Amino acid sequence: MMGITTVSRRGGQSPNEDKTTMLVRKIPDGSVIDHIAAGKALSVLRLLGNPQENGFTIALVMNVSSSKMGRKDIVKVEGLEVSQEQVQKLALIAPRASVNIVRSYRVIAKRNAVPPRTLRGILSCTATTCVSVREKDSAPSIFFLSGRSPLRYRCKYCGRALDEKEISAQLG
Amino acid sequence: MSRDAWKGRDVISILDFSRQELESLFEAANAFVGPPRPRNDLADYIVATAFYEPSTRTRLSFTTAALRLGAKVIDLSPDVSSILKGESLHDTTMMLEGYSDLIVMRHPSEGAALLAAELSSVPVVNGGDGSQHHPSQAMLDLFTVRRLKGRIDGLTYTVLGDNRYARSATSFLYGLAKFKPKMVYIVSPETLRPRDEITKQLKGLGLRFELRSDLEQVMGSTDVLYLTRIQKERFPDPNEYEKVKGSYKLTKDVLSKGKSGFIVLHPLPRSTELPYDVDSDKSAAYMTQAHLGVPLRMALLLKIIGGGKA
Numbered sequence: 503m504m505g506i507t508t509v510s511r512r513g514g515q516s517p518n519e520d521k522t523t524m525l526v527r528k529i530p531d532g533s534v535i536d537h538i539a540a541g542k543a544l545s546v547l548r549l550l551g552n553p554q555e556n557g558f559t560i561a562l563v564m565n566v567s568s569s570k571m572g573r574k575d576i577v578k579v580e581g582l583e584v585s586q587e588q589v590q591k592l593a594l595i596a597p598r599a600s601v602n603i604v605r606s607y608r609v610i611a612k613r614n615a616v617p618p619r620t621l622r623g624i625l626s627c628t629a630t631t632c633v634s635v636r637e638k639d640s641a642p643s644i645f646f647l648s649g650r651s652p653l654r655y656r657c658k659y660c661g662r663a664l665d666e667k668e669i670s671a672q673l674g
Numbered sequence: 675m676s677r678d679a680w681k682g683r684d685v686i687s688i689l690d691f692s693r694q695e696l697e698s699l700f701e702a703a704n705a706f707v708g709p710p711r712p713r714n715d716l717a718d719y720i721v722a723t724a725f726y727e728p729s730t731r732t733r734l735s736f737t738t739a740a741l742r743l744g745a746k747v748i749d750l751s752p753d754v755s756s757i758l759k760g761e762s763l764h765d766t767t768m769m770l771e772g773y774s775d776l777i778v779m780r781h782p783s784e785g786a787a788l789l790a791a792e793l794s795s796v797p798v799v800n801g802g803d804g805s806q807h808h809p810s811q812a813m814l815d816l817f818t819v820r821r822l823k824g825r826i827d828g829l830t831y832t833v834l835g836d837n838r839y840a841r842s843a844t845s846f847l848y849g850l851a852k853f854k855p856k857m858v859y860i861v862s863p864e865t866l867r868p869r870d871e872i873t874k875q876l877k878g879l880g881l882r883f884e885l886r887s888d889l890e891q892v893m894g895s896t897d898v899l900y901l902t903r904i905q906k907e908r909f910p911d912p913n914e915y916e917k918v919k920g921s922y923k924l925t926k927d928v929l930s931k932g933k934s935g936f937i938v939l940h941p942l943p944r945s946t947e948l949p950y951d952v953d954s955d956k957s958a959a960y961m962t963q964a965h966l967g968v969p970l971r972m973a974l975l976l977k978i979i980g981g982g983k984a
Binding site: 629630631632633634635636637639640641656657658659660661662663 | 762763764765781782783784785786788789803804805806870871875908910
């Protein structure tokens with residue numbers, strides 16, 4: 503079966519979730535991505551390469567209350583284990599996200615989204631006079647992590663910083 | 675500092691150098707001030723200059739410095755080279771690397787010299803990259819202060835002008851952060867104040883500075899007034915330039931409010947902010963500053979290519 507289930511009422515299934523009622527069934531195998539900032543669930547799916555287009559079943563839980571975050575989204579992907587590399591990328595648009603890898607209904611691994619210290623070729627500098635923009639065919643974009651909360655990356659070449667909103671806009 | 679700390683080193687930002695390394699450079703440069711004597715220290719070396727933007731002082735003082743040390747100089751002219759055919763900075767750098775022992779590069783893009791340095795096996799000296807860095811200018815400026823005021827520490831500096839786009843001003847501020855100025859006043863119209871990332875960096879470096887908009891308020895306590903022209907060519911919007919054009923100017927009247935012994939520096943070229951009648955004032959030190967570019971850059975070349983034997 504493929505497709506996306508969306509839930510607009512309070513609910514959830516994540517082991518770490520707040521006091522909410524279960525609206526989406528547990529998944530036997532796959533990944534549960536929790537603590538996504540409200541409204542970012544679809545961006546997370548895009549960052550994962552839209553797995554629903556490859557036959558995976560997706561459940562989206564959007565805008566549920568969270569004691570930590572106020573409101574949050576949750577994404578469940580049945581049958582797909584999110585890789586460590588994907589978890590790192592997730593941190594760019596959902597820096598507080600946590601990923602539970604599920605096998606046979608049991609959480610066998612927890613992966614926290616940790617922003618990579620260095621990003622190569624993922625973000626683009628917004629300074630039009632930066633060499634990574636003007637010579638983009640031969641100069642890779644390289645960004646260094648300069649802040650975790652709020653998330654900030656700094657261009658290696660021109661020093662221009664990208665804030666969370668700009669990063670999301672590029673990746674979302 | 676050990677002799678080898680300079681050898682083969684790229685010069686991208688003055689932030690990459692310690693106070694001790696800068697002082698060592700200044701000591702070496704002192705030996706080259708005065709009537710030139712024939713030298714052949716770099717007789718076996720070739721220096722390449724690659725200026726993608728106009729330059730008078732940086733280009734010619736590097737060329738003079740190289741020639742005075744016996745080196746040969748080759749010059750890439752963007753208007754008659756394959757750059758006109760769209761050759762990339764990557765490929766141009768790879769050519770210069772094969773033809774020379776050191777590359778001095780000026781480029782309109784921020785980060786160009788850093789990229790060239792990553793590509794090149796021979797040292798790259800940043801002669802200015804966009805509105806970002808101009809390290810040898812900052813070294814020269816600090817050297818000038820040291821020679822004319824006897825010290826860099828403990829003085830009050832006023833950096834007046836285009837502190838947003840002038841790479842010389844930014845690099846001078848970064849250079850000051852390596853020392854212990856008494857105070858640095860950064861004076862400019864609101865729209866020409868340093869970019870946020872620069873003020874954050876200066877704070878992180880522990881530089882004691884204040885953003886001001888009125889020069890006259892700080893003239894009485896200023897030991898070194900560092901002036902820059904508005905960088906018309908770097909404004910993304912010509913209308914924004916029109917709004918600030920002519921917004922500050924150093925006049926004899928303002929100079930008369932200066933404290934005894936203060937000096938005026940300017941990386942040049944000048945525009946309307948520095949009238950010619952200031953040249954005759956005893957505070958005017960910018961021609962001396964420009965001339966000191968040769969001994970400073972002689973020391974720099976010798977340290978990088980010659981292995982610190984300057």
